[in-house]
Amino acid sequence: MRHLIVVDPHTVALEAICAVPVEMPTAVPVLAQALGEVRDDTVVAAPDLGAVKPAEHYGRLLSRPVAVVRKTRLSGTSVIAEELVGDIRDRPVVIVDDMISTGGTIEAAAEVVADHGAAPEIVVVATHGLFVGSAAERLGRTTIQRVLVTDTVAQPTRPEMPLSVCSVAPLLADVIGRLQRDEPLDDLLARA
Structure with missing residues (x-):
């Protein structure tokens, strides 16, 4: 697994405990x-x-x-x-x-x-x-x-x-596509 994608996590502490990059897009x-x-x-x-x-x-x-x-x-x-x-x-x-x-x-x-x-x-x-x-x-x-x-x-x-x-399927598809193309996610992230 290269990335973990979590939509609007209840806690951002998730990043600290994961061994892979955590992407947190917002819905x-x-x-x-x-x-x-x-x-x-x-x-x-x-x-x-x-x-x-x-x-x-x-x-x-x-x-x-x-x-x-x-x-x-x-x-x-x-x-x-x-x-x-x-x-x-x-x-x-x-x-x-x-x-x-x-x-x-x-x-x-x-x-x-x-x-x-x-x-x-x-x-x-x-x-x-x-x-x-x-x-x-x-x-x-x-x-x-x-x-x-x-x-x-x-x-x-x-x-x-x-x-x-x-549905958040289009959001997840966008995130996955950008990750595959090595494009920025800034405008999709929860902290944006």
Whole structure:
């Protein structure tokens, strides 16, 4: 193996433990395009401080401002979202993260933006839809109108929530092609 390709890794420490070069392309542009047109007053929201950098990337691509939810993790499945930094009153919100595992962080963020007066158009976008345990049911009980993830994890039909899936196959094909041709990947990388 000459390269390891990992789309939007949850931790970049991966580079330090691998014996081969690790390429970390981001699915943010793919997801931003799949999101489609958003209203002019839409706000991109990071559900926690760890998602600020990707939220800013979405904000740049969509030409939208960014808000941040501050949270405290109580356990592996339980979080408390405490405050919101940013103006979202009467505005649609796109909550972005690298992955949805139990759904606790996204559920808490959706509650905070709704409590702060967001418009009813709340959409969630994440690269990896793990949906562990009852995550789909949990998100299905929220005011979230749509969840958009990539196919980095196979997605069965989930009638509990409004799920859309977009493919990262073209992104991976581009990365592999560039590696074979020894071309730069800078514009595709997560740190770009």
